[in-house]
Amino acid sequence: MRIWRWLVALSTLLFGRIAKRDSSDAERIVPKGTPSRRAENAVLILLGLAVLAAAGFIVVYAAYPHAQQPNELLGLSLGLCLAFIAAALTVVAKFLVVTEEIEDEYPADHPEEQEEIAKIVHESGTRITRKKLMIGAGAAAGGALGLAALTPALSLGPLWDTSPLDATPWRRGVALVDDKGHRIMASSIEPKTFYSAFAEGADAENIGSDLIVIRLDPAKLKLPAGRRNWTPGGILAFSKICTHAGCAIGLYRTPKFPNLEPKPAMVCPCHYSTFDPYTGGTVIYGPAGRPLPQLPLMIDPAGYLRAAGNFSARIGPGWWNVREKPTFGHE
Amino acid sequence: MTWGRLVTAGAILIGLWAAGLAEAQPQSGIVRPTTEPPGPSVELGAQLFAGNCASCHGIAGSGIPHPRPGAGDILGSGPSLRGVGARAADFYLRTGFMPLSSIHDEPSNDRVLFSEKEIRSLVAYVASLGHGPGIPHPNPAAGSLSEGMQLFTLHCAGCHQEDAEGGFATGARVPPLQSVTATQIAEAVRVGPYIMPSFSRQQISDAELNSITRFVLSLKSHDDNRGGWRIGNIGPIPEGLVTWWIAIPLLIIACMLVGRRFRGQ
Numbered sequence: 001m002r003i004w005r006w007l008v009a010l011s012t013l014l015f016g017r018i019a020k021r022d023s024s025d026a027e028r029i030v031p032k033g034t035p036s037r038r039a040e041n042a043v044l045i046l047l048g049l050a051v052l053a054a055a056g057f058i059v060v061y062a063a064y065p066h067a068q069q070p071n072e073l074l075g076l077s078l079g080l081c082l083a084f085i086a087a088a089l090t091v092v093a094k095f096l097v098v099t100e101e102i103e104d105e106y107p108a109d110h111p112e113e114q115e116e117i118a119k120i121v122h123e124s125g126t127r128i129t130r131k132k133l134m135i136g137a138g139a140a141a142g143g144a145l146g147l148a149a150l151t152p153a154l155s156l157g158p159l160w161d162t163s164p165l166d167a168t169p170w171r172r173g174v175a176l177v178d179d180k181g182h183r184i185m186a187s188s189i190e191p192k193t194f195y196s197a198f199a200e201g202a203d204a205e206n207i208g209s210d211l212i213v214i215r216l217d218p219a220k221l222k223l224p225a226g227r228r229n230w231t232p233g234g235i236l237a238f239s240k241i242c243t244h245a246g247c248a249i250g251l252y253r254t255p256k257f258p259n260l261e262p263k264p265a266m267v268c269p270c271h272y273s274t275f276d277p278y279t280g281g282t283v284i285y286g287p288a289g290r291p292l293p294q295l296p297l298m299i300d301p302a303g304y305l306r307a308a309g310n311f312s313a314r315i316g317p318g319w320w321n322v323r324e325k326p327t328f329g330h331e
Numbered sequence: 332m333t334w335g336r337l338v339t340a341g342a343i344l345i346g347l348w349a350a351g352l353a354e355a356q357p358q359s360g361i362v363r364p365t366t367e368p369p370g371p372s373v374e375l376g377a378q379l380f381a382g383n384c385a386s387c388h389g390i391a392g393s394g395i396p397h398p399r400p401g402a403g404d405i406l407g408s409g410p411s412l413r414g415v416g417a418r419a420a421d422f423y424l425r426t427g428f429m430p431l432s433s434i435h436d437e438p439s440n441d442r443v444l445f446s447e448k449e450i451r452s453l454v455a456y457v458a459s460l461g462h463g464p465g466i467p468h469p470n471p472a473a474g475s476l477s478e479g480m481q482l483f484t485l486h487c488a489g490c491h492q493e494d495a496e497g498g499f500a501t502g503a504r505v506p507p508l509q510s511v512t513a514t515q516i517a518e519a520v521r522v523g524p525y526i527m528p529s530f531s532r533q534q535i536s537d538a539e540l541n542s543i544t545r546f547v548l549s550l551k552s553h554d555d556n557r558g559g560w561r562i563g564n565i566g567p568i569p570e571g572l573v574t575w576w577i578a579i580p581l582l583i584i585a586c587m588l589v590g591r592r593f594r595g596q
Contacts, residue, residue: 090589179485193528196485250489251500253526257410259396260434262502262526269489271567274501285501 008114009121029120030098033127039095040130043088047137050084053077054144061151067205078148085141097124166314168208169199170295176200176211176237176305183304184213189235191215194252194266196240199307208315210240211295212249212266213305214277223280223294230296230308237295237305238281239315242268244288246317249275266292280312289318360403361430361444371448376456379449383430388412392460398434408434415522416463420454422518426511428525437503438525440510467517467537471545474538479546482539486530495550498565500526509551513544 056077064070128134176184176197184197195213202209218234230236240249247270255261265284266275273286281292293311300306362382368375380392386401387409388394394411401407412420423429424445428438445453458465484493490505492498497507503526508516517540523529535543562569 086589093589188533190531190533192523193530193534195534248489252489252528253500253502254523254528255526256522256524260398260408265501267500269492269498269500269566272499272501 005117008117011118028123029116030123030126032123033096033098035127035129036095037129039091040128040134043091043096043134044137046084046088046091047141050081050088050141051144053081053084054141054148057081057148058151066155081141081145081148085145088138088141096127098127099124165316168310168315169202169206170208170307170310172307172309174199174201174307175300176213176297176307185303186233186235186299186305187303189213189215189233189305191217191234192254194254197237197305207241207246208239210248211237212240212252213237214252214264214266216264216277220278222278227280227294227296227312229298230294232297232299235297235305236277237297237307238266238275238277239293239295239311241316242270242273242288243283243290243292243316243318244268244273244286245270247271249292363449367448371451371455373452373455373459375449376452376454376459379445379453380456384453387431387434392457406434412457412460414461414463415457416461417454417458417466418464418518419522420457421450421466422515422522422524424450424453426515439504440506464521467514467521467540469513469517469537469544470541471513471548472541474541474543474545476542476545476549478539479542479544479549482535482543483546486535487543490527492566495547496563496565499568502526508547511547513548516540516544516547 054077057074060070060073060077125131177200178184179196179198181200183200184195189195191214193214197211197213198204199206199209214236216231216234216236218231221231221234221236223230238249241247242249247268249266249268251267251269253262253265253267253274255263258264264277266277266281267273268286268288271287273288274284275281275288275292276284280294283289283291290313293313293315295311296308298306298308362379364375364378364382380388382402384392386403386405386407389409389411392412394413395401395408398406398408423438425443426438427441427443430444431438443450454466457463483491483495487495490498490500491508492505495508497505499505511519519527520530520535520540520543562573
């Protein structure tokens with residue numbers, strides 16, 4: 001029944017001429033409020049400020065290059081826009097809309113009473129003297145907010161190119177390096193500890209580059225089919241970026257006395273998503289929705305670790321249309 | 332009536348909880364030889380080990396892989412201590428990680444149950460069980476504070492947090508590092524207690540370890556608290572509680588204030 005009431009109210013607002021028969025004050029249900037010029041002005045000013053704040057967001061987004069977007073300014077402008085709209089709506093509700101409460105539940109079978117509701121909704125707006133201007137200001141504020149929210153999507157380019165989100169520096173033959181840029185000998189990777197590694201020559205800011213490298217007993221691995229040759233000597237590499245919200249996976253549980261202590265796992269410190277390295281990074285706890293992408297490894301003739309291809313799946317936090325199956329071919 | 336029942340149920344629950352707490356207190360049942368020698372000795376260490384450690388770590392530290400009844404009613408199981416050296420023994424005893432009151436407990440910074448003389452004796456005895464590493468001697472003054480911060484961020488902060496306040500990993504509490512000594516830091520990095528990874532000299536050199544200890548010790552001296560409220564400084568769990576129990580009710584109150592009708596206007 002509630003929905004009915006909303007529908008009637010909405011249609012009345014949209015096609016508000018049903019109750020155009022001029023009701024004299026005596027017939028009114030809702031008492032006629034005195035128009036408040038000051039409140040109307042306040043609403044117009046607040047909506048104008050909201051438009052300016054939204055425009056500010058667009059200007060800031062356009063003015064700075066990708067990597068240096070000032071989060072504070074973006075957040076401030078969008079937040080101010082929303083705050084101004086909220087303030088405008090609050091003023092409208094408190095000072096411009098006359099209210100009338102209906103005691104009973106809405107009677108669906110009585111067309112007359114439905115008309116009464118429509119009339120109430122219509123009369124509630126009679127305090128507003130400059131209706132078209134107000135609607136225009138509201139539409140401008142809403143439109144500006146919508147534009148501001150859509151602006152970042154322009155970064156995907158005119159053809160809606162999402163490939164930058166998938167790009168990683170890894171391909172067959174790329175060497176793994178440590179935080180100082182030195183190549184990593186496979187023989188230096190020890191069990192019961194973890195290593196942070198990066199793609200040789202990659203931008204340090206590129207989250208596609210970060211790896212967590214560990215060594216496990218090859219006999220205990222239960223990797224998905226097709227990953228048999230990905231782990232030379234039991235060395236595994238996973239993307240360091242959690243598939244839930246994109247934090248860096250900095251925790252590696254490795255028990256001193258495995259008979260009694262929690263089994264080895266990679267844990268994200270943000271929301272405790274926990275991934276099982278033995279089964280190829282499957283989620284065993286927490287909010288992550290898909291396994292940690294694994295990187296196939298190989299050892300070059302000099303003994304250094306190199307990638308044997310790209311990750312098993314898209315790296316990074318979840319967004320729409322992320323699938324578990326590999327998006328890139330493997331050799 | 333229902334209220335009375337609720338109160339009764341609450342009282343029972345609190346009583347049970349308190350009883351559980353009392354039960355959970357580790358029994359300080361340390362067994363000591365009737366006549367302890369005046370100074371530390373391997374012999375005293377062997378006696379203490381037989382009385383307090385062998386139920387879990389086995390005769391002469393041979394280890395007990397699967398739980399079996401030990402002295403008293405203790406269910407014993409623990410890793411072999413042959414070859415772990417003075418380093419691990421010193422770490423576990425001085426932090427109070429050992430002895431555990433139950434094999435299913437996570438080692439934590441409880442009270443230290445042995446005296447200085449007894450710890451030295453036990454460390455000497457465990458070191459005598461096999462060739463193992465000795466107690467490290469880090470020199471924080473020789474380290475670089477900024478390098479220490481970078482290394483701590485890379486290797487340690489994932490679990491211990493950037494400010495070394497500790498936190499949680501799934502299945503384990505991560506201890507804060509505010510009251511540890513430089514030696515304990517160096518020992519823990521090399522030993523990797525409980526589920527902590529261990530770091531070799533190849534991964535973290537002794538010089539780098541000096542820097543890490545310098546950084547961790549420097550955290551004690553200042554209490555940088557930009558947000559204004561620490562809420563434990565242990566990350567997402569208390570922050571989530573604040574969101575759910577404080578921020579969201581405030582928002583609901585704000586919504587109710589905004590939506591309240593002005594009657595008679």
